[in-house]
Amino acid sequence: MDIAALVAWVVTALGGFVLLARWISRGGLRQQRTGTTRFPAPLVFGHFLLAAAGLIVWIVYLAADRPALAWTSFCxxxxxxxxxxxxxARWVPVHRTAAPDSAAIGDAREETTPAERHLPVPVVAAHGLLGAASLVLVLLAALGVGGS
Structure with missing residues (x-):
């Protein structure tokens, strides 16, 4: 269970890197000033940094086999x-809006399109599902289900 949780978490992180890079490359940070994006930078980077910290704690747990570290990772x-x-919740309404015209790419209208509008739906879905699987696997491992 421990290694399954690690694999799920790492694959989830890879999808998260794709989403973060896409959001930044489509102007997510620049759009903070104009309020175009619905993703505040502290929310985006808080999610990223906490996930990375939790993964590090999980890796330390795997090396040290201390139950307290498993529970810390879970929390x-x-x-x-x-x-x-x-x-x-902030992405869904943006995704449901009409897609920007292809002619608008590169002009001023592109700056009015939130960066998160460009996040690929399959990657968002996989990231969320694998994140939920990671959470369940970490919980099961912390409970001692499946041995360590």
Missing amino acids: VLVAVALLGFAMF
Whole structure:
């Protein structure tokens, strides 16, 4: 269970890196000043940094086999999931709006399109599902299900 949780968490992180890079490359940080993006930078980077910290704690748990570290990872992952749900709730209305015209790419109208509008739906879905699987696997491992 421990290694399954690690694998799920790492694959989730890879999807998260793709989403973060896409958001930044589409102007998410620049849009903070104009309010175009619905993702505040502290929410985005808080999600990222907490997930990375939790993963590090999980790796230390795997090396040290200390139950307290497993529970710490789980608690951090719960906070990460809550931030992820907040971003998902902000992303859904943006995704449901009409796609920007292809002619608008590169002109001033592109700056009015939130950066999160460009996040690929399959990556968002996989990231969320794998994140939920990671949370469940970490909980099961912390409970001692499946041995360590």
